[in-house]
Amino acid sequence: MRSLIDRFAASEPETTGCATTFEDGTLVVDAAGRDGALASSPAWRAAVVRALADRDAADVVVRRRGLEYRYDDCGVALLTAAGRFVDLVADRDERLADLAARDPLEATREATARAGPAAAIAAESGLAVVADRVADYEDALTPSVGLSIAHSFVDRTAVDDAQLRGVRTLETGSEARIYARPDSVPLYALEVVDLELAADERELLLEAYAAVADGVVEGDRVASRAVERVADGPTDPLLTAVLAKHTRGYGVLEDLFADPRVSDVYVTSPVADNPLRVVVDGESMATNIHLTPDGAGALASRVRRTSGRSFSRASPTVDATAELENGTGVRVAGVTGPVADGVAFAFRERADDRFTLPALVANDTMTAEAAAFLSVAVERNAAILVAGTRGAGKTTLLGTLLYELSPGTRTVVIEDTPELPVGPLQSVDRDVQSLRTGTGDGPEISASDALRTALRLGDGALVVGEIRGEEAPVLYEAMRVGANANAVLGTIHGDGGDAVYERVVSDLEVPPSSFGATDLVVTVQAYRMPAGRKRRLAAIEEVVVGEEGVRFESLYELEGDRPTSTARIDRGESRLVDRLAGPTETYADVRAAIDDRRSSLADLAADGRTAPAEVAAVYADRGRGE
Known part of the structure; x- marks a missing residue:
């Protein structure tokens, strides 16, 4: 295959005109000739080497008709050494100096083949050492192109x-x-x-x-x-x-x-x-x-x-x-x-703000059954942490869950860098207020101050883009004393409930009793398939506080590559499902609501109605106990 230089040069007339200048240690050659390819053109090599006879250069760049050809360390070392050789040998052997400018490799062979000043100069200039490492000009002088x-x-x-x-x-x-x-x-x-x-x-x-x-x-x-x-x-x-x-x-x-x-x-x-x-x-x-x-x-x-x-x-x-x-x-x-x-x-x-729960069901990130449980839990004001390692899709899942809040819910979102779909949510008539922390310019509001402010900005859902520092104790204290009786959602780094507990309690210094205010830890994973990288829901664990302290009970866990129910909900053992029941509802009513939601989400996914606007329209009249 011909090189880029050859292809660009094939149909253009030859000329040897050029201008060489130094720009901050870079020798720049403005080429008016056929191609300026130093590997194939002795005339262009001579122009560069003669310029380098006066001073060394860290880089050599040839510019021609909108392209730049940049030569790497090996090529620059050869040309620079040739320039030093020409400078030192010119007064002794003008013919050899001219040969070294046009063909440094041949000049090196000639100089080192005979004893005397030329061989000494080849060694002194470094040309003999550099030339010994170079097979040919294509090896040393093939440039990067831009x-x-x-x-x-x-x-x-x-x-x-x-x-x-x-x-x-x-x-x-x-x-x-x-x-x-x-x-x-x-x-x-x-x-x-x-x-x-x-x-x-x-x-x-x-x-x-x-x-x-x-x-x-x-x-x-x-x-x-x-x-x-x-x-x-x-x-x-x-x-x-x-x-x-x-x-x-x-x-x-x-x-x-x-x-x-x-x-x-x-x-x-x-x-x-x-x-x-x-x-x-x-x-x-x-x-x-x-x-x-x-x-x-x-x-x-x-x-x-x-x-x-x-x-x-x-x-x-x-x-x-x-x-x-x-x-x-x-x-x-x-x-x-x-x-x-x-x-x-x-x-x-950034996290894709086009996703909704029906979209995640459609692309096999999770099953309709698991999505339905999360939907009902969010709608009924559960406190949920979305966990996972870097790049697992935590923010994407958190963003999709915001659509599952009741349409009339006031939501305050706290982020240091905007990644959650605040704009798309507002565009489908959701009441969402964002608070930014750590802007990097001018006065800033700390994460803990932002959280305290959020609790005063209206009674509704509280969303923390990532729980990772001083806001954690404040958030959990608010949850523990019931300062925010609505849904609390956030992401946190960790792979599963035990890892999240260790991070929150040991690293972020939240008391174990306060951590018990968490209802669910939802873990997402990224994994590789032959067709590429995918993400999936890996587990949904409910937080159970008992005499022995905090423990985690799996509601959904991976079976193969799909999150599958552990039957804990079906057996009537989920404490969270019991708490999600309204004043006039039973555990069975919540299970029925989850089953109805499963059918609804599966239908939306099957019909391809997964865009935020379509999903929001379907959700508009959705009420508790649908």
Whole structure:
């Protein structure tokens, strides 16, 4: 297969004109010639080596018609050593100096084959050592390639010695290939659509980008308007999409998150030394994409603009949310100096706010029977903790349970970073008030103060996005004394009731007697299937307080890969079901309500009526004891 450079160069005339400049330790070559490929062009190598005869460079980048070719450490070491050799040998042997500029490997062989000053200079300059490690120019001088406005590069050599596992075309037009590698984690190789543009399209894109950067074009449709301004003809949707990605969007992250299998993207500092990493269906993978330091800085600026939060050496951490061009919401955690060696980020797809309990039944996350029990428990004001490990789907399940509250219930949601579906709930006429803690800018309200405020904002359900700190004792004290007699819902890290109890009582210092105010611990899991990563309900445990203290009784637990009833409810043994009964109801009435709810949820799932608006319409007239 021909390289990207060969493909872009095939139909273009040759010229040897170029200009070399140094930018903060990087030798930049602006190429006007055929391709500027240092591996195949002695003339281009000579231009670079002669520039390096005057001073060393940490990086070498060739720019040509909208693309940048960035050479790695081995190639830079060879070219830099050749530059030092030329500088030292020129006064003694002009012919050898000229050969070293055009063909450093051949010049090294000639210099070291004969005794005398040339051999000594080859050793002194380091050229002999570097050349000995290089098989040929294709080995040392195969560059990473990137669109000049993207601040990211594709490493085309990363797939060497890798076995293709699968290919997927993404909505952005890019292509994702996953490779198994014998001695490392799998490789997620992105064929970025930007690099498939023809040279004239790239130049048009650069003009449009300049129009946006200079403020010549502004407004909501800035990308399409900029392309229209510089193009002689109809707007190309692909050019518009690529421009939007690199102006209003998050660059190559737009491509990565266009893959529905990708849940996390990690930018590790220093970015020049580390590829982006992704989590695909729960599996960690390296990518063939590197950000430049400028690219990391551009991401930091984008996070500051979209979140409104400070992020600098004076405030070196950030926790925010962002929305990509395709509408995908991501949670952003970032660090910078002095707490890290440069800028680093973790981007994680936010909980999907499109899910409802019927949707989770339809996609086999849980059975209709288990969903019905949770629905009735939430509607009847149970105190529920949704537990699980990182990425298990705790927030997604918590968000779906909020639709199960009675339509007239006043709900106050406390979160440090907005992830629960407050907006979608409000859009279907639910009374939901959000409270934010830890904004990172200006005056803040602590989690415990937010909780106390929430208890004064109206009598209704209380939702804590994640229970993890000082708010825990306050929350449990409020539950214990009955300050909030309605539903209390939250997520917590832990795998099962015993782990949650240990976390709440031992780590968060909640008295065991107060923990007894919890009614249910609902555990979710993420697991891998041949078709990819899935999530499931793993267990529903009721909290029982007796003479021996707190214990957990399973109501639903995994049988195979599906949560199945333990028959504790059917045998009349569930203390919670007994407590859920209204003043005029019996245990049997609650069981009947659960069975009716099971039929209703199963019907909605089977009919495909799972969207929030459809579910809310069905729930509108739903009352207790349906």
